[in-house]
Amino acid sequence: MTETLSAPGSTRTIDARGSFCPGPLMELIRAIRESQPGQILAVYSSDTGSAIDIPKWVDKAGHRLIGIIQRDGYDEIVVEKTH
């Protein structure tokens, strides 16, 4: 897992490729805890379960799912921390 923290207001990338469920979700939760409301987070996950688990968690936690983009061999799941 590698992580890129860019300038405020821009997207924070969590590269969880190679990590297995629930690893990518747990990495997103850790990043959400560390972020401010309004932060956009993009999780890269090669575990197909993440595209199901992460939106469910985002819904329960009251954040906003911006989208899921299918990349070459992984999914990019983009989330906004709303509160």
Place this chain on the structure above:
Amino acid sequence: MNRILILGGGVGGTLTANLLARKLRRRVKAGGVTITVVDQSGRHTYQPGFMYIAMGGERADRLERPERTLLDPRVGLVVGTVTKIDERTRTVHLAEGERLGYDYLVLATGSRIVPESIDHFVTDAHHFYTADAAMDLRESLDAFDGGRIVIGIAGLPYKCPPAPLEVAFLIESELRHRGLRDRSRLDYCSPIGRAFTIESVSEMATPMLEKKGIELHTFFNVESIDPDRKVVASLEGEELPYDLLILVPPHKGQQFLIDSGLAPAPGGWLPTDRATLQVGGRPNVFALGDATDLPLSKAGSTAHFEAPVVTEQIAAAVEGRAVDERRGAYRGKVMCFFEIGDGKGTLLQFDYQHPPRPPKPNQLWHLGKIVFNKTYWHTVPRGRV
């Protein structure tokens, strides 16, 4: 001279040392190989027994033996606290001032609990990950005469994944037998979207929770504990009141692994090859057991099945031959018993390619776990099973 240094005298470290001593006995006898275990306490603890202290029937003194008594006489033992690994000089530093050189390093350093990382955990939540904590929980259960019990997980990954579910089932069973079930409510909190990380086990456990009247709360990541209101709150915004709160504490790898640049912060789990168990591509450094970042159960069973792999990898290097792929590649094998209460249990057996297919719970698997616990000292650390 080949110096094999093993950090940690738990299941993985002890078994690896004993297997290496047997496999390389001629070279050890001739003085060409040394095998040394470094352990912080010099006491070997059978940690799966802690849960049984909390659930009744087990004593702390039966769960500990001197590490020396479990080691092959050809293995050296140093009791000391590791503070640093200097890869450049291939030296391990101890707090006591000693420096130990190595040619091959085995990191069997386990995991550590960090309950203090959540405010009020230490004072208001119970757990069963040390003998003392398990005894405290037992006393609180003895004093419990009805009310609300919340059982949850305050961080992934953690040791012995089935344990909190087992505790929920065993407590439910105990309350029924004590005539307290009608006066009690049980909540089970899982940080992910189902009851257990492995889907097939979740499919088995979820109807059991329903049948036993234990309410399942998914996506409950513990955020705070309010000791005045006696409420545990999740990051997801859910609040659960409790009379007795039982949480698996957050776990981390060892700090000196982070400080020495072998494991990334904040978790401290060693980046480990899933087949060779080499750490970060280093040909002479291996990890096993809880210390790795492998997507597997942190359990003694995992270390038990990894030890022969590390042994073959190191033995092949020492003997200057190719690794025997049948023995020198880990395939993710894990096997553990799973208590469901009322004297019944089941078995979880799986590897990287095959998820567990737990058999229908019965008394035999429960008894199997009891027998395994009793015979552990004579079997696992000595490489007899």
